Amino acid sequence: MRNISSLLSLLAIPVLTAQTPCVNGFAGPYACQNVDLLATMSLAQLGTATNVADLWGWTDPLTGTEYAIVGGRTGTSFVDLSVPTAPVLIGFLPAHNGVSSLWRDVDTHGNWCFVGSEAAGHGMQVFDLTRLRTVTTPPATFTEDAHYAGFGNSHTIFADKTEPYVYAVGANVFSGGLIVVNVSNPLAPTLAGTFTSEGYIHENAVFDYQGPDTEHVGKRISFNFHINANDRVTITDVTDKTDITLIATTPVYQVRSLCHQGWLTEDHRFLLMNDEGDEQSGNYNTRTHIFNVENLDVPVYVGFFSGPNPSYDHNLYTHQGLVWEANYTSGLHVLDPTDIATGNLTLVASFDNYTANNGRSYNGAWGNYPYFASGIVIVSSFGEGLFVLRPKLSLHVKAMLDGPYVPGEDRMHDSLRVNGLIPLTEPYTGLGYAHVLGGGESTSATVLSATGPNAIVDWVVVELRDALDPTIVRGTRSALVQRDGDIVGTDGTSAVQFDLAVKDYHIAVRHRNHLGVMTAAAVRVSVAPKHYDLSNGSMALFGTEPSRSVGSRNVLWSGNTLVDDILRYSGSTNDRDPILARVGGAVPTATSAGYLPEDVNMDGKVRYVGASNDRDPILFNIGGVVPTQTRTEQLP
Numbered sequence: 001m002r003n004i005s006s007l008l009s010l011l012a013i014p015v016l017t018a019q020t021p022c023v024n025g026f027a028g029p030y031a032c033q034n035v036d037l038l039a040t041m042s043l044a045q046l047g048t049a050t051n052v053a054d055l056w057g058w059t060d061p062l063t064g065t066e067y068a069i070v071g072g073r074t075g076t077s078f079v080d081l082s083v084p085t086a087p088v089l090i091g092f093l094p095a096h097n098g099v100s101s102l103w104r105d106v107d108t109h110g111n112w113c114f115v116g117s118e119a120a121g122h123g124m125q126v127f128d129l130t131r132l133r134t135v136t137t138p139p140a141t142f143t144e145d146a147h148y149a150g151f152g153n154s155h156t157i158f159a160d161k162t163e164p165y166v167y168a169v170g171a172n173v174f175s176g177g178l179i180v181v182n183v184s185n186p187l188a189p190t191l192a193g194t195f196t197s198e199g200y201i202h203e204n205a206v207f208d209y210q211g212p213d214t215e216h217v218g219k220r221i222s223f224n225f226h227i228n229a230n231d232r233v234t235i236t237d238v239t240d241k242t243d244i245t246l247i248a249t250t251p252v253y254q255v256r257s258l259c260h261q262g263w264l265t266e267d268h269r270f271l272l273m274n275d276e277g278d279e280q281s282g283n284y285n286t287r288t289h290i291f292n293v294e295n296l297d298v299p300v301y302v303g304f305f306s307g308p309n310p311s312y313d314h315n316l317y318t319h320q321g322l323v324w325e326a327n328y329t330s331g332l333h334v335l336d337p338t339d340i341a342t343g344n345l346t347l348v349a350s351f352d353n354y355t356a357n358n359g360r361s362y363n364g365a366w367g368n369y370p371y372f373a374s375g376i377v378i379v380s381s382f383g384e385g386l387f388v389l390r391p392k393l394s395l396h397v398k399a400m401l402d403g404p405y406v407p408g409e410d411r412m413h414d415s416l417r418v419n420g421l422i423p424l425t426e427p428y429t430g431l432g433y434a435h436v437l438g439g440g441e442s443t444s445a446t447v448l449s450a451t452g453p454n455a456i457v458d459w460v461v462v463e464l465r466d467a468l469d470p471t472i473v474r475g476t477r478s479a480l481v482q483r484d485g486d487i488v489g490t491d492g493t494s495a496v497q498f499d500l501a502v503k504d505y506h507i508a509v510r511h512r513n514h515l516g517v518m519t520a521a522a523v524r525v526s527v528a529p530k531h532y533d534l535s536n537g538s539m540a541l542f543g544t545e546p547s548r549s550v551g552s553r554n555v556l557w558s559g560n561t562l563v564d565d566i567l568r569y570s571g572s573t574n575d576r577d578p579i580l581a582r583v584g585g586a587v588p589t590a591t592s593a594g595y596l597p598e599d600v601n602m603d604g605k606v607r608y609v610g611a612s613n614d615r616d617p618i619l620f621n622i623g624g625v626v627p628t629q630t631r632t633e634q635l636p
Contacts, residue, residue: 019085022392027351034349034392034497034527035332038084038376041386046079047092047139048072054105054156054315055380057369058113058129067132068369068378069113070386071104076115076125077386078132078142084376084388090132091140096122096147107159107166112186114166116157124148124157124168126186148189151179156203159183163220165192165241169201176200178222180241193241195224198234202227203261206238211268213296216247221296223262223271231259233273235296250291250299255282262289263317269294270302270340272323274313280360286313286327288335290343303343307333309358315367320502322348322527324377326365329354332379334391336528348528349391353381375501393502394495394529397462397487398536399509399517400550402558403617404457404602407550411483412602414455417448419604421595424448426459426478431512431563431597433461437499438476447492453484458602460487462496463508467522470506470542471636475499481511485535495529502526506542508635509534512563513597514556515633518542543634548621557631559618561598565633569619579614582606 019039022032030037043049050073058067068079068087075094079087093115095101101119108114108129115125126146155170164184170176178195201224209221216237222244224234233250250271257277264271271291278287286307292300307313311330316323323335323345334349354364368379379387404412416422425442429435448456460481466472475498481487487509489496505525510516520540523532532539535553547554559567561575568574582598583590583606592598592606599606600614607613622629 022351029355030331031352032350034394035334035351036390036392036499037351038388038390039087040384040388041079041087041089043072043383043385045089046070046072046077046385047089048074048077050100051102051382052366052380052385053103053382054367055369055378055386056106056108057372057378058108059373060129060133061111062130063133066372066374066376067129068386068388069106069108070380071106071115073100073102073104076104076106076113076127079386080132081372081376081378081388084374084390087386087388089139090135091138091142093125093127093142093144095119096125096144103155105154105156107157109159109161109164109166109183112183114157114159114183116154116168118153118155120172121152122154123150123152124154124166124181124189126183126189128186146187146189148181150181150189150191154179158204158206160206160220162208167204167206167222169204169224178204178224178236178238178244180238180244182241193244195236195238195244198224198226198246199230200226200228202259205261205263207264207268209268209296211264211296212294216296221247223264225259225261225273227258227260231256231275233259233262233271233291233299235293235299248297248299251301253289253301253304257281260313261315264293265318265337265340266321270337271299272316272318274316274325276312276314279310279312285310286330288313288316288323288325288345290340292341302341305335305343305345308347310360311358311364312360312362314365317368317370319370320526321524322370322502324368324370326368326379328366328382329356329361329364330358331365331381332368332377332389334527336526338528346528351379351387351389353379353384353387373501390499391502391527393464393498393500393525393527395462395507395525396495396529396531397507397509398485398531398533399460399481399487400485400535400553400555401457401481401511401514401602402548402550402555402621403514403600405550405553405555407553410551410553411453412457412481412485414457414483415603416458416595417456421604422448422456422458423595427512427595428459428461428478435476435478436473438478441478441490443480443490443492447480447490450492454482454486454492456480456492457483458511461510462487463510463518464498464500464525465506465508465518467504467506470518470522474505498525500525507532507534509556511556513560513600514558515560515565515567515631516635517546517556518635541634542636546634557621559600559621560633561600563597565635567618567622567631569622569629570627575618576615579606580608583608
């Protein structure tokens with residue numbers, strides 16, 4: 001793998017900005033919600049001028065390196081994202097005929113990149129992406145590996161990811177309809193078929209259909225987006241490239257102005273479409289139109305989602321249960337489609353890369369690519385360049401600690417807070433806990449002053465563990481647990497957030513003198529906040545007797561004064577003796593106050609004997625009869 005720092009030293013101008021977290025609604029000058037800014041690259045840094053257009057991504061299957069492929073006014077930029085806070089321009093592919101164009105569309109199939117443009121005579125460029133591995137002195141100026149001249153200009157191209165075909169639309173031939181190019185030999189593309197009967201197509205997207213319409217399962221289905229006063233989506237069967245057939249046309253929606261582009265939900269039940277001009281024609285905010293396509297032959301218009309701004313929408317995609325939209329002056333919007341069947345989407349994250357306004361103009365976010373395994377998202381911004389972003393995972397977790405739990409109230413007491421003992425900075429680093437992508441979190445006295453059910457009880461650690469191998473901790477966050485069991489961020493109210501990719505994880509909760517618990521199954525953790533209650537039996541927990549049952553609650557086992565993974569009442573390294581040692585070691589009736597691991601019941605005072613002592617819960621939690629028994633933490 002190349003040395004990124006040495007590559008950067010070779011560049012004449014800096015190409016990065018340091019990571020800027022989204023705090024209080026802004027990442028630097030950019031308005032944001034649950035999305036951090038990792039880096040930006042200007043037009044000059046991308047090697048182009050005037051504007052950028054579409055973009056896509058490619059992950060090298062040999063090295064795992066992630067790349068941004070950005071179409072610009074004068075050609076195509078290839079950017080190494082190995083260090084997402086320090087992107088590197090690896091090289092630039094000039095336009096085929098050297099003619100600048102506002103539109104440049106890029107896509108990939110396997111290790112090959114295909115480039116189309118509205119420039120007359122441009123055709124389709126073919127570029128071998130494996131050449132990016134061998135660049136030693138970036139940025140290189142590339143030449144195309146092959147060229148397809150079966151059309152001149154085109155508006156967009158779509159490369160099938162599993163079949164070796166590229167679809168060009170909006171071209172100067174075949175009535176602007178579908179042109180299917182066989183790229184099984186990328187160095188010698190050939191015409192495979194056309195579809196012209198429905199006229200000009202602005203964009204299209206092809207899917208290996210696996211939805212509920214059994215008549216079409218396993219077929220290649222193209223959704224074609226038409227403009228020019230005939231705005232609609234045609235659904236075609238492109239399985240046989242020599243005999244493409246029309247299945248259906250979507251019903252009329254209001255207001256039709258420029259039916260631009262769209263994408264299927266991952267279950268192939270709904271089609272999301274953005275009409276690029278209806279915001280102006282209808283004088284309303286950004287609309288995402290929703291069609292039910294459970295029966296491909298009879299699509300049904302469900303309704304629309306109205307965004308918060310009047311900006312035009314452009315390119316949208318679906319991935320990991322979310323909708324990712326590039327909405328020009330409003331930037332990137334991330335939507336939760338959980339209630340899509342009723343026509344509802346929920347805005348859960350955003351990043352506004354265009355700071356001037358959120359109005360109706362063709363400025364700002366053109367395209368986005370949300371498919372990198374790392375979880376980063378790239379956005380092409382018309383006059384600003386490339387933005388490298390990281391949406392933040394958000395989750396609401398609930399857990400109860402045995403030590404302070406008050407069964408009659410179904411809440412924990414907050415004696416540590418009342419006595420002013422909870423530290424403002426998380427205690428786990430000082431205890432030797434090995435954080436992963438976390439640690440050092442701090443809160444404020446204002447947060448700790450809150451009373452009632454949302455009063456803070458103590459610090460805990462939330463872990464996200466690998467779905468396949470839960471011994472691997474992928475990320476940690478120190479967070480605050482409230483009296484009602486809700487675990488919140490350091491501001492005392494927000495969800496706990498992680499800088500990880502949307503996917504399935506095992507969720508674990510740990511406390512400094514309790515045994516930790518973990519979900520038995522991996523669950524989806526997303527940018528869209530979800531709720532995970534580890535205290536009421538609704539989620540199975542990993543292991544045998546991972547928690548203690550108290551009425552309707554499951555509470556974490558208390559008494560782990562040595563901060564290890566076993567409760568012991570007697571024998572070497574037991575959890576009882578530290579309590580006696582803490583109160584002086586000689587007079588068992590003595591006490592010691594403070595924020596201490598031996599304070600098993602978390603009332604702010606360590607007691608070895610007497611009422612509310614911290615010794616008896618240990619004996620009770622190992623069985624209550626045989627002092628030599630032990631209890632082991634049920635974490636792999």
